[in-house]
Amino acid sequence: MFFHIKELQFRAKPEKPDPVYARKLQEVLGGQFGEMSVMMQYLFQGFNCRAEQKYRDMLLDIGTEEIGHVEMLCTMIAQLLDGAPVDQVDEAAKDPLIASVLGGMNPQHAIVSGLGAVPTDSNGFPWNSRYIVSSGHLLADFRANLNAESQGLLQVVRLYEQTTDPGVREMLHFMISRDIMHQNQWLAAIEEIEAIDGPIAPASFPRELTVEPATRQFMNFSAGEESSMGAWANGPLPDGTGNFEYVPKPQAMGGIPVLNPPADHQHSIPGTGPYVVNKGQL
Amino acid sequence: MFFHIKELQFRAKPEKPDPVYARKLQEVLGGQFGEMSVMMQYLFQGFNCRAEQKYRDMLLDIGTEEIGHVEMLCTMIAQLLDGAPVDQVDEAAKDPLIASVLGGMNPQHAIVSGLGAVPTDSNGFPWNSRYIVSSGHLLADFRANLNAESQGLLQVVRLYEQTTDPGVREMLHFMISRDIMHQNQWLAAIEEIEAIDGPIAPASFPRELTVEPATRQFMNFSAGEESSMGAWANGPLPDGTGNFEYVPKPQAMGGIPVLNPPADHQHSIPGTGPYVVNKGQL
Amino acid sequence: MFFHIKELQFRAKPEKPDPVYARKLQEVLGGQFGEMSVMMQYLFQGFNCRAEQKYRDMLLDIGTEEIGHVEMLCTMIAQLLDGAPVDQVDEAAKDPLIASVLGGMNPQHAIVSGLGAVPTDSNGFPWNSRYIVSSGHLLADFRANLNAESQGLLQVVRLYEQTTDPGVREMLHFMISRDIMHQNQWLAAIEEIEAIDGPIAPASFPRELTVEPATRQFMNFSAGEESSMGAWANGPLPDGTGNFEYVPKPQAMGGIPVLNPPADHQHSIPGTGPYVVNKGQL
């Protein structure tokens, strides 16, 4: 069960409105790696958690924090939209700076949401739950979490370069700080799980059932061998089962597939009708 | 530019048809972490790659391999659908095993695709490109790749438990082997990049602009402190900037937000009309 | 069965083209609460109607009218797009007003639809049928309809403020008028149904099976009690079963959930492999 307090986790107040930036900031609210995604991802991983209670509790702690980040971003976006010149269309026909603000805004901010934040990304595409991952496997999911925090931080840093508003930047300083913490958190959690089970997720499939040496071969499917020069093609395998092998010219092992002709009831073959396969009981 | 040979990378032939399993196997073809996702993810990362050529080449090698995995799965699914009893509806009214096959199949296999594979997941939801990630940042993207291979391998192993067909299992042996290799690959590539830049992605944002100590605090947003017992709350930070701190009772730092009243042209305030703000030039 | 006449229900002719406004007007054609939504919502409710014929007839009357509203909006949008300067890209590099028109347009109007209306909202997001509701329950659905007409009218009024073109405004005068009528219509229809059954939809679930006093409690899940000052927290319940109660500090009644450990065949537990649960018949 959840409770709310009215104070924000951190200040979220722009120095002045900027409706074009409001549109851009939507990316880290309702985009693929926005705060809605991490909020829902951590909550679902927590609610579904079948592992030790410390993991469940940790996941719900961070998921609960992220609800508050959604709150901060909504608050910021609503204020960035204050004073948007959406009724100044006649002026816009003469003043190109007003015209470019109107063209660069998200029209739904002025038509749909009453100058409030919308649960979409910077192109107005709605958030959807396929952005999130909850597999029940801690290592796989912590990697999803680390990925989300990495992509998310990258986007926030890029957005930082696209404004100079001190109020916006102040909030971003805090969000960047928390994303750095959260990357640290998942890195530490991953290390804890890998210490038990090694780095392959899941590790539980028997190695004697794999097809060797396919578990160690980097296959060069293109002309040229630049790809042979990386750590993925040389030296020890991270899972400790041997060394990478570079296969300069991979060979097909599977033969040429030949599918059966189509079933008659599918009516896929030119030149075979007219007929009905299923005459029925009548 | 790409070329095709007719042989499959590995055998993909079931011992006997199983249209219900065909539906399930769609998950790793057209689901969130299916082969279509990794194929498109690696190809887009490669096409967009602005880093050293060895990375571009490596990404396109593995992306090209994955096109061939899509090919194998389509081939397998089409064969699992051979002989689906979709025209035996009168028999199904008497034979519950036929009825349950018809109920458990994907109806679109028999109506839409002519008993062929469809580019969707196991519930018939279409693949979409928001499943993939290509950010231009190697560390962030390699983490996305490691996540995709982890979730993907987990799903394939679960599917392995849901069939005993020797032909299907043989193909899965190979796919599991490649997913193990690909996890190894991304683990090695990540290690290579982290050696340059440390584990935070991106590392380029100046630390003096962060809000301290927020970069190191695990905040306990729930009653109870089980979450204090993990590596994410104690000991050294993976980025080497100090130690984790556990904050048992996080405090709000942001004050209570008060938004301005709505703009008149938004018509959001009960009791204020009738009016038109923008009278126009006329 | 349906018939068409060539005349529009009302005039739909702008005084002059305005391709940026064409993009905005798409919101009330193909957005969440646009004319496509009410058209399809009323038609589906009518086609599925299992109640008295007068309801079915009424739903199909209004649904049929809305097809004509889609027609009017498409006609208007096509004319607003006349003369869009999409081939004046070299001029745009010098003239910021042309540049801002090109930037503010929907590019698909010029690439995909041949300067015609598209079945999407103002951000180019396609209309989808999850926008509509048809539950088979008249009271529930009439509330959906009243909501749709309320959100729709609000959006049209906001769009009215964003143009001063007399031809566009003339059409909006008519559409606003019909939306007012349609709100009146659903208000009257709701009153008619509530007179039979009371205001809870559905009313048919036995009250003795509810958990009391949860049917009357407003629960204050946040610090501070401003929420105690509304009609939702004091005075008689609209359904006539008593009075609202304000619960300043809601208590959990459900205990701490503990989920079972994961099933082995899910391969979710680090440190337990290698194994295959389902060895198969072979």
Next chain:
Amino acid sequence: MFFHIKELQFRAKPEKPDPVYARKLQEVLGGQFGEMSVMMQYLFQGFNCRAEQKYRDMLLDIGTEEIGHVEMLCTMIAQLLDGAPVDQVDEAAKDPLIASVLGGMNPQHAIVSGLGAVPTDSNGFPWNSRYIVSSGHLLADFRANLNAESQGLLQVVRLYEQTTDPGVREMLHFMISRDIMHQNQWLAAIEEIEAIDGPIAPASFPRELTVEPATRQFMNFSAGEESSMGAWANGPLPDGTGNFEYVPKPQAMGGIPVLNPPADHQHSIPGTGPYVVNKGQL
């Protein structure tokens, strides 16, 4: 900012597993009118609220409660999935009851989520944010909320008829009770707002700009006049501006639209090429 306690708001424990019902119950978790929808709808309305603080506080109270309902449903679904016979495929080939369970389950519960709840509806379609409404207008939004609680309660009552498990029914008793309360809440809140401004949302558009008598006419767009017999076609208008009028044969007022020929640069006219309109600067 938000906090979590580990106890559930109410008990959520089935007497025995039922993986087919788990799939069905997903509808009220991640469907159009499920708990994810009301949770996000109330939170966004609250975060964006520009009205008096009592409304903001009330919206966030109920939004915060709904996070806890998502938690209860996830917990219930995870337990309903315990013991799902997904590895008993060889048995299923002989036992039609096992086969029908496997066919009736959501395959993603066993492949993707590790027998946990998924953020989708009962057909596996992902939740998306176009399910929610936050317009900034209290009356319009409270009607959206009343609609959501009406559709939601109807669905829960239907689901109640589809199980007899005492543990599931106990949780549904509580959820039904809260939905009844929430309908009462929105009914009371709507009455409070309508008292200020009348029942049209928004009321602020000047009536002298409407096209009369279109604001009062029910138009009979189909053969037959059954639709004349309802409260929507007779008697006083709910907004107090007069009486409904029934128009048995509505007339077109708009003339036949004739669109201009296509712009040359659109290449839409057969028989006009070859040409390039935009020769360019070169």
Next chain:
Amino acid sequence: MFFHIKELQFRAKPEKPDPVYARKLQEVLGGQFGEMSVMMQYLFQGFNCRAEQKYRDMLLDIGTEEIGHVEMLCTMIAQLLDGAPVDQVDEAAKDPLIASVLGGMNPQHAIVSGLGAVPTDSNGFPWNSRYIVSSGHLLADFRANLNAESQGLLQVVRLYEQTTDPGVREMLHFMISRDIMHQNQWLAAIEEIEAIDGPIAPASFPRELTVEPATRQFMNFSAGEESSMGAWANGPLPDGTGNFEYVPKPQAMGGIPVLNPPADHQHSIPGTGPYVVNKGQL
């Protein structure tokens, strides 16, 4: 403007209910090539039509007919759902035939729509407007229409094989007949347009700007030359500009692309920080 009459265009009454078939029949109502698609496609093409009035009139005639087909399918599906045993869950635990019906139904028919048709395909995926095409170019669009009627007829014929209910089959006889007519219609219309302009859509791009001989070469991008044996690789080009040429080993003409290094403000390069490119005005 549109009108409705209550009679259906053709009979739509099953001999007996069949809720599993109701789910399947949804494909041709709300699927990619269902009646909703052709209805909306023809209406949008008609509303946007900038060509001679006879085309506009023809498009709206057929679009209007298709609204009536949506009506017939909804009516049929609602009746197929009568008597669905959704409350017989205890019986289903013993009777595998009831269990398989429950497993094979669309759960939303019983939870969401009140045993009515839903605007989705056979997997419950919602109809969306990206299924339709309206480009403003008659030849291109008539090809889209011919494709839609071809895919649609194929699906209806496949569905015909999946039922033996005489009432359902009677309706399908009619729908198949109309789809045959509609294929004939588009074939004739295409021939009419091709007579003006030749078979390339659009024909208006100047041939002297093309890259020759790329307009006539079939390129063999795979090992083996089976593809050389078709009409697409030999003999005259349908557009009359010469003969096909078969290129057994296509050569790359484009060089190896090398992208510039990432812009600094994108923070994409490991090892370059810490920095902020945009220091701002302050």
Next chain:
Amino acid sequence: MFFHIKELQFRAKPEKPDPVYARKLQEVLGGQFGEMSVMMQYLFQGFNCRAEQKYRDMLLDIGTEEIGHVEMLCTMIAQLLDGAPVDQVDEAAKDPLIASVLGGMNPQHAIVSGLGAVPTDSNGFPWNSRYIVSSGHLLADFRANLNAESQGLLQVVRLYEQTTDPGVREMLHFMISRDIMHQNQWLAAIEEIEAIDGPIAPASFPRELTVEPATRQFMNFSAGEESSMGAWANGPLPDGTGNFEYVPKPQAMGGIPVLNPPADHQHSIPGTGPYVVNKGQL
């Protein structure tokens, strides 16, 4: 199995950057009829092909070529994005040309993809697999292919008019050439199949089961008879079964549908409660 070479099929290098055009060009990469669509459509048709090997080989040849077209477009878009002034926001507040570039760009190019191509259309809507068709029926699918190449070529020609960059135009010259070839290809392939089976897809349904004369009637569902003047309403049917007939006033043949009252367990009827239909076993 597939291989890659590093050279592009054709040059893809703009003379100078143009981030607004980069957004537009996305339409033919990731839009409904972009290169991703034809690539995946041909590959799936090839992988699923149950017809003669020459068709399979041909489909995979062209599908493989299209992967290379995706590569060319990604390369072009990445270069058009070089130098995008996304960090010049303070300058944009003064210079309307910079402001209009920032407003007209896709913000995700600068926030999400690191100035790389994204797998979406020109409005940022993600590519999804419902854009593609693979039915197993050669004639139906070749018509889908011809449609895709027609819509695609039309869009590329329109985009050609929207730039004058010589480098972009050079690449478009080549892509236009290949689209012309591909239309020729499908026209020839269609003719080959129609020679076997006639022009109705599928032809295999027995004509004696159709409802005559519905297979030949053009029905005039609107007032006015302009639609009688086309080849679709007069003269011989393309399938050779007779002549078109024009029906000026189509008559309904289906009677007025009356649906049964709702099932009690659906709780759809006002005034009938309180009750629970399914009391359960207890």
